Amino acid sequence: MRRCSLLLVLMLMVLTISVNAAEQVTIVYQNWTANEIPIERELIREFEDTHPGIKIELATTPVEQMHDKLLLLTRAGRAPDVMQTIPEWIVEFAENGVVAAMEDLLDPTEYEQFSSTFIPAAWGMAQWKTKTYGVPWRFGASATFINSKLRREAGLPVPEKWTWDEFVDYAAKLTDASKGVYGFGVPGASVDLGSSWCWSAFLFQNGGRLVDENGEVAIDNEKAIEALEFYVGLLRDKQVMPPNTTSLSAKDITDLFGNNKLGMWQNGSWYIDTMKVAYPNLEFDVAPLPINVSDGSPAGGTLLSISPQTKNTKAALEFVRFMTSEEIISKWAKSGHHMPPVEAVLNQPFMQEGPMSVFVAQAREPNTYVIGNLPEFTSLATSLQVAIEKAFAGSSDPGQALKQAAAEWREVMNKYK
Amino acid sequence: MHYDVGGRHVLPPGTLFQNGGEGGVLESRGRLRDKRATVYAAFVAPALLYTLIFSVYPMVNALRFSLFDESLMRGVGSEFVGISHFVAVLSDDIARMSAWNMVVFIVVSTVAHLGLGVGISLVLMSVPNKKFRDLIQACILIPWAVPPVVVGFLWRIIYQPQFSPISVLASTLLGVSEISGLDLLSRPNSALMGVIIANIWSVTPFYMLMILARLQNIPLEILNAAAIDGANGFQQFAYVTLPELKGTLGTLAIFDIIGTSVYFDLIWVMTKGGPGLSSEVLATYIYKQAFQKFEFGRASAAGLLLFVIIMVVSSIVAVITRED
Secondary structure, three states: OOOHHHHHHHHHHHHHHHHHHHHHHEEEEEEEOOHHHHHHHHHHHHHEEEEEEEEEEEOOOOOOEEEEHHHHHHHHOOOOOOOEHHHHHHHHHHHOOOOHHHHHHHHHHHHHHOOOOOOOOHHHHEOOOOEEEEEEEEEEEEEEEEEEEHHHHHOOOOOOOEEEEHHHHHHHHEHHHHHHHHEEOOOOOOOOHHHHHHOOOHHHOOOOOOOOOOEEEOOOOHHHHHHHHHHHHHEEEEEEEEHHHOOOOOOHHHHHHHOOOEEEEEEHHHHHHHHHHHHOOHHHEEEEEOOOOOOOEEEEEEEEEEEEOOHHHHHHHHHHHHHHHHHHHHHHHHHHOOOOOOHHOOOHHHHHHOOOHHHHHHHOOOEEEEEEOOOOOHHHHHHHHHHHHHHHOOOOEEEEEEHHHHOOOOOOHHOOO | OOOEEHHHHHHHHOOHOOOOOOOOHHHHHHHHHHHHHHHHHHHHHHHHHHHHHHHHHHHHHHOOOOOOOOOOOOEOOOOOOOOOOHHHHHHOHHHHHHHHHHHHHHHHHHHHHHHHHHHHHHHHHHHOHHHHHHHHHHEEEEEEEEHHHHHHHHHHHHOOOOOOHHHHHHHHHHHOOOOOOHHHHHOOOOOHHHHHHHHHHHHHHHHHHHHHHHHHOOOHHHHHHHHHOOOOHHHHHHHHHHHHHHHHHEEEEEEHHHHHHOOHHHHHHHHOOOOOOOOHHHHHHHHHOOOOOOOOHHHHHHHHHHHHHHHHHHHHHHHHHOOO
């Protein structure tokens, strides 16, 4: 009798364990957000608490290695279920089965409902050939950072709206070359590929595009050449940029700005925290980008994508929905100066005040375009960077340099037609 | 049976020509040779295995990649394209420019490494106090101990007029706010030279050490004899020291050519081949083909062409500098 009871208890235990094991699903989430890992870990714990059957296994890789890692893991059949990606990788990943299309994972009604919660420009980050290969996780446009100390010394106000001419004039008033202080800077070094991001703002403001509505390369048309002539002129003619611009990385620009050697530079809201950590006593203002023919700003961000290799599609979708929900995005946006891609969060009071309000307004401008969701974008950005460097250095005139880059762009783009 | 002849043990006549049986000399020698061969093979095997896995296999694979339309995007084992990648590399303006930059890099660096190496060694040899000489030698070796990536970051800072320690010194001692002309990396006509200078600073100590070791082994009698014959300092160097160093310099030149031609980390950290590809060398070109454009076929073809160039140049140097 006792032996029967013991056997019964053992069988019940085995049954319980196997039922639990069957119900427990583990999702591998591959990310790189080094600075934000503490908040992200909290959000993951919150997800696990509210979704008891799903466990998240976090795998973190430095951003520089992430692209190759995801490609190789996919080739090896060991892709993570959910991965952090960027628009610059979406085309390659979509073409090579690294990321799944949301249209294939959701039915049309669900898809419509889900996509409508995001800003259209943000949802566009992961689009390639009419399908969407990721969900916006972070999004942002550029604005102008202005060194408050140099601005006050020059007796200048914070501009609310300005033209290219007013921008140049402002930069000139901030410049004092005898003290090594310059009005405007861009990360012009090859080490960063930052030039293409910064120049594209001026391209859009001049009514140009990187690729036109028909998918044709547009970086060598008249508007693009004018935009590059203006951009290069800031260094070569107006001399409001540091002479060694082509060797300055984004970190160098931040250091110059933090050491009151640079009056202005342009980038996304993600740099606010970077600068505050490096230079806690630095005071700076945020102004919109200048306008020429139109407004214009580059935009980018990060995405959460799902692998087509996942065996836990439902759980992966649950996790992605949770991480991009209004409540969670709001928590994450408040933890730092991050731009949320969710429409409802952008409308919240904390996004309408302080420097974030400028970034929000910029993100909503009609000529804010995502750059990066083009095939082999690193290669394209390198070609453009080379053209801009040659123009800065005077070894090639802007038109010639852009035509050379455009030829390389067409060679790449034609492979994907 | 052994015969004692004059106190020596010798073998009976005919012993050497005995075949088989115990005590046959040929068979003993053969067995000893076999045993030794086995021992030698056992010692060489790990190194051979390492070479096969990490040198021969990758090279064979590279050759295979270079003959196919290989792309990380399109997967392995796609269309056979023959020598079209090689033709594409040879007709690519950027590849040719990178090769030329590489040649400039090698020539200037090698001449500087060996020339400065000889010069510094001779100066060190003339320091009478051994402890002081050892101290200076240790200080000179410090740059060589710094990893190339760190060297790259250090020299990027040195070349930034706004942050450079040279600017700080000039400002403190001379009251100059910024030194113009320091920003070598921002100009296409000086970026490559900026990288070369960093390379010379970092690598020369190693060559100095090798040359110093050789100099210290030149017999003093030869130098004394030359002095007695009336040779002055320069003549002693030109007719005694330099010929003695010829073989060492030749070997070091080959090492330097091979090492400099595949130099990547310093250039990547300092300029990534910019501005405007002015400091692009074959190593960075190959990297970009493989890991930015994911064209492994073309990258492998460029790599094999680089290998051929290195072998040809090294062979020429070896012939020129061989000791008679």
